[in-house]
Amino acid sequence: MKVLVAGANGTTGRLLIQYLKEDGHEAYGMVRKEEQKTKIEGLGGIPVLADLTKDVGHTVKGMDAVIFAAGSGSSTGSDQTTAVDRDGAINLVKATENLGIKKFVMLSAISADDPSQGSGPMEHYLKMKLEADEYLQGTELDYTIVRPGGLTNEEGTSKIKVGKKVDRDSIPRADVAKTMIAALEEPNAYHKTFEMVSGDTQIEDALKSL
Structure with a gap:
């Protein structure tokens, strides 16, 4: 399967x-800067140069699936959060639809369905995530929206807890990445939006239980 990853860096x-x-x-990795290409190649991926806020049609051409894992970052202002986390995500969804690609996996955030749980910049971030999620939910794509808890860089366990709502907790990025990839080929994960944290259920079993 040819899979484009936005936010590959x-x-x-x-x-x-x-x-x-x-x-x-x-694996095709979308990056914004020429110097970031070598990092993607070093991981075994094929770099694709593009800016989410501009035309991204060329990046999805020929793909079987698209994964959105981009983010504006904690050091940027609200304008960049809007430009990347909402508008950039919607821009990529539209390009995916236009080229007839069916599978789209979105990396969102826990509590995105209730932005008021955040404060200041976090509330705005959650609001932008929610608006991007809602746009994707309104399409005919076979989407999966993953809303993880606090991300850590700990070693993954491949065991998670999923649900429409779960208690706020943390989860290794490794397990989030593996879950998103597993969702590509698990039909039960299509047209689903769920929160996830570390748990006791193997990823594949957790997706089948949604």
């Missing part, structure tokens, strides 16, 4: 490229 994005390659997929 981020911590979770790099894990996605690595695991996709290990699972036998062709």
